[in-house]
Amino acid sequence: MTTDENLAAVVKTSQGDYRVVVGRGVIDEIGPEMKAAGLTGRAFLIADVAMFPQSVHEAHEALEKSGFVTNVMTLELNEQAKTLDTAQEIYSWLSEHRAERVDTIVAMGGGVAGDLVGFVAATWLRGVPVVQVPTSLAAMVDASIGGKTAVNLPAGKNLIGAFHQPRLVLQDVAHLATLPEREMAGGFAEAIKHGLILDPQLLDTFERNAAELQRLEGDLAVQTIRRSVQIKAEVVSADEFERGETRMLLNYGHTIGHAIENVSGYGKYFHGEAVAIGMMAAAGIARRLGMIDQELVDRQRNVLKLYDLPVTVSGVTADELIAATKTDKKSRGGSVRWILLEGPGKAVVRSDVPEDVVREAVEEVIADS
Amino acid sequence: MTTDENLAAVVKTSQGDYRVVVGRGVIDEIGPEMKAAGLTGRAFLIADVAMFPQSVHEAHEALEKSGFVTNVMTLELNEQAKTLDTAQEIYSWLSEHRAERVDTIVAMGGGVAGDLVGFVAATWLRGVPVVQVPTSLAAMVDASIGGKTAVNLPAGKNLIGAFHQPRLVLQDVAHLATLPEREMAGGFAEAIKHGLILDPQLLDTFERNAAELQRLEGDLAVQTIRRSVQIKAEVVSADEFERGETRMLLNYGHTIGHAIENVSGYGKYFHGEAVAIGMMAAAGIARRLGMIDQELVDRQRNVLKLYDLPVTVSGVTADELIAATKTDKKSRGGSVRWILLEGPGKAVVRSDVPEDVVREAVEEVIADS
Numbered sequence: 001m002t003t004d005e006n007l008a009a010v011v012k013t014s015q016g017d018y019r020v021v022v023g024r025g026v027i028d029e030i031g032p033e034m035k036a037a038g039l040t041g042r043a044f045l046i047a048d049v050a051m052f053p054q055s056v057h058e059a060h061e062a063l064e065k066s067g068f069v070t071n072v073m074t075l076e077l078n079e080q081a082k083t084l085d086t087a088q089e090i091y092s093w094l095s096e097h098r099a100e101r102v103d104t105i106v107a108m109g110g111g112v113a114g115d116l117v118g119f120v121a122a123t124w125l126r127g128v129p130v131v132q133v134p135t136s137l138a139a140m141v142d143a144s145i146g147g148k149t150a151v152n153l154p155a156g157k158n159l160i161g162a163f164h165q166p167r168l169v170l171q172d173v174a175h176l177a178t179l180p181e182r183e184m185a186g187g188f189a190e191a192i193k194h195g196l197i198l199d200p201q202l203l204d205t206f207e208r209n210a211a212e213l214q215r216l217e218g219d220l221a222v223q224t225i226r227r228s229v230q231i232k233a234e235v236v237s238a239d240e241f242e243r244g245e246t247r248m249l250l251n252y253g254h255t256i257g258h259a260i261e262n263v264s265g266y267g268k269y270f271h272g273e274a275v276a277i278g279m280m281a282a283a284g285i286a287r288r289l290g291m292i293d294q295e296l297v298d299r300q301r302n303v304l305k306l307y308d309l310p311v312t313v314s315g316v317t318a319d320e321l322i323a324a325t326k327t328d329k330k331s332r333g334g335s336v337r338w339i340l341l342e343g344p345g346k347a348v349v350r351s352d353v354p355e356d357v358v359r360e361a362v363e364e365v366i367a368d369s
Numbered sequence: 370m371t372t373d374e375n376l377a378a379v380v381k382t383s384q385g386d387y388r389v390v391v392g393r394g395v396i397d398e399i400g401p402e403m404k405a406a407g408l409t410g411r412a413f414l415i416a417d418v419a420m421f422p423q424s425v426h427e428a429h430e431a432l433e434k435s436g437f438v439t440n441v442m443t444l445e446l447n448e449q450a451k452t453l454d455t456a457q458e459i460y461s462w463l464s465e466h467r468a469e470r471v472d473t474i475v476a477m478g479g480g481v482a483g484d485l486v487g488f489v490a491a492t493w494l495r496g497v498p499v500v501q502v503p504t505s506l507a508a509m510v511d512a513s514i515g516g517k518t519a520v521n522l523p524a525g526k527n528l529i530g531a532f533h534q535p536r537l538v539l540q541d542v543a544h545l546a547t548l549p550e551r552e553m554a555g556g557f558a559e560a561i562k563h564g565l566i567l568d569p570q571l572l573d574t575f576e577r578n579a580a581e582l583q584r585l586e587g588d589l590a591v592q593t594i595r596r597s598v599q600i601k602a603e604v605v606s607a608d609e610f611e612r613g614e615t616r617m618l619l620n621y622g623h624t625i626g627h628a629i630e631n632v633s634g635y636g637k638y639f640h641g642e643a644v645a646i647g648m649m650a651a652a653g654i655a656r657r658l659g660m661i662d663q664e665l666v667d668r669q670r671n672v673l674k675l676y677d678l679p680v681t682v683s684g685v686t687a688d689e690l691i692a693a694t695k696t697d698k699k700s701r702g703g704s705v706r707w708i709l710l711e712g713p714g715k716a717v718v719r720s721d722v723p724e725d726v727v728r729e730a731v732e733e734v735i736a737d738s
Contacts (some may be wrong), residue, residue: 162492
């Protein structure tokens with residue numbers, strides 16, 4: 001088993017506890033870690049074809065070395081492919097290889113790989129074990145932890161899904177070396193969000209060490225990812241099924257963020273970019289409601305810009321964005337629930353935001369054309 | 370709320386406890402029962418188009434009378450329609466009506482309605498409440514209880530699914546009045562199975578009162594369905610995720626039963642009919658292993674025949690059936706796990722059955738052509 005300096009968190013859930021391991025080169029430990037998690041049977045490694053073949057090969061070798069008979073499938077796992085049709089392709093492959101309930105699915109790739117392959121694991125034979133090996137920063141600090149799985153419908157993102165906790169999450173920081181810059185930025189948006197809503201110290205770290213963190217150098221990058229992972233793990237352990245408000249805090253910036261993705265057409269803005277703009281809109285709302293002052297709004301804007309994230313959106317209207325928020329699945333009984341800051345590292349849920357306040361704040365993040 | 374004489378069982382699960390209510394005319398109580406289960410929001414009633422429109426209308430009225438704003442969708446929910454494509458049709462409808470997490474899906478129809486609509490409820494927005502209103506005998510005594518949901522793949526039945534416990538199961542015996550005879554017989558197969566594996570008294574009741582039970586007359590029919598429901602509820606409460614062997618006992622007759630359905634092409638034999646034949650094969654195995662004597666085999670054959678169930682299969686070979694058992698999802702690490710009787714009302718799991726014993730027993734249930 002990995003020396004426990006790499007253990008970022010243990011997530012506690014009704015389906016059992018699981019380890020989140022974060023470090024450089026930890027992919028070599030996947031076999032022992034899986035065994036320690038009680039996994040036996042065969043491994044079905046399903047990887048995004050966009051991954052470097054070398055990384056998939058290394059994972060495959062590490063599994064076989066530990067005695068896991070392993071089948072590998074690589075396929076396109078981008079947002080456009082996050083459909084039931086792709087799920088069906090994977091089901092067919094599992095069926096051909098007679099994957100059984102004792103076998104383990106290993107999902108390797110970015111957020112789409114985790115969501116889609118996680119959904120397949122949740123629903124194949126009514127649920128088989130899954131190990132998440134996220135290879136994008138966004139998937140590491142956010143999507144890979146917490147058991148949310150999802151598939152898109154033409155009508156909207158993530159409308160279909162299930163809660164299915166992984167048995168292990170293994171994050172190899174070395175995988176980030178080849179990640180495109182815009183994707184790194186998107187990941188930083190989620191990590192910075194954790195600081196904004198729950199950890200003022202983490203926010204500080206992001207503000208003070210932008211260049212070093214962006215280059216992923218030294219221990220600081222690994223430690224900062226670990227800290228961000230811990231926050232996510234704590235929230236998930238406290239509110240596994242998003243029944244209370246705790247887990248909902250993670251959706252800071254997501255109401256307008258989802259609306260931007262929806263209205264712009266998926267792909268124009270990366271998820272993290274849309275969330276960054278969404279956080280700016282939410283900050284505008286909070287300021288108008290007197291919850292925070294302009295200084296925190298500016299601080300948020302500055303840290304996002306340091307990580308090359310957009311803070312305004314173009315090509316959409318306020319009307320379109322506001323209409324789109326109303327179909328968001330986080331609305332309850334028709335009213336939109338906003339996650340708003342009360343201070344650095346402190347967020348709350350509010351469902352009583354007047355529409356004119358929303359409109360002003362949204363207009364503020366629309367770039368002049 | 371229904372007077373509790375209609376309460377057949379309370380199922381205890383990690384997702385919460387729920388009532389199974391069985392009686393004549395209990396559909397009128399659906400609104401108060403849903404409220405007592407803590408359900409609010411709107412109702413999305415999804416019914417098999419094969420149901421009598423009158424029954425769907427009554428359910429709709431009963432919901433509206435209790436203040437549930439209700440949308441109704443009727444569609445073909447037979448075995449051929451138990452696909453991801455049909456699920457996608459329902460997702461689209463839910464999306465059009467903006468069904469939210471606080472809303473409730475009501476699944477009304479036979480086993481396919483429960484499985485497929487249950488799967489949609491398990492996966493829509495990562496899980497919304499579902500109320501099961503089974504209208505076939507098989508669905509009542511078996512599939513509606515326990516939270517198993519499923520969809521077929523071309524490669525096999527029920528390969529995709531999820532565990533998603535209902536919030537309420539409401540069984541109106543009046544719905545059985547219009548059920549075709551063969552479907553009734555199929556339901557009796559599952560109910561008799563409960564007696565064979567776990568309750569010798571229930572087995573007695575089926576043997577002594579066949580005519581009365583088949584006519585669904587008087588209290589005895591309702592009580593017998595309730596008792597059968599109780600057995601299923603107890604097993605599910607003891608082994609929610611089919612991790613131990615308890616729940617597996619319910620698969621008595623299913624290994625060969627599934628093989629028969631698979632090899633014959635779905636539809637030639639109803640599920641319950643295939644299970645009846647499968648139980649005869651399993652009894653033949655148990656007798657050959659010295660676990661039971663010929664008398665119990667004959668007793669089982671006789672009670673199945675009393676309820677117009679087949680005890681032999683035609684048009685298939687032993688080779689085909691045995692090959693098909695090996696793809697069954699209940700096999701573990703390659704070896705087939707058999708549910709076998711040790712006596713009336715007593716069953717066990719065995720994975721050490723020699724193939725020649727299986728072959729002899731299977732050949733015995735193949736009708737001479």
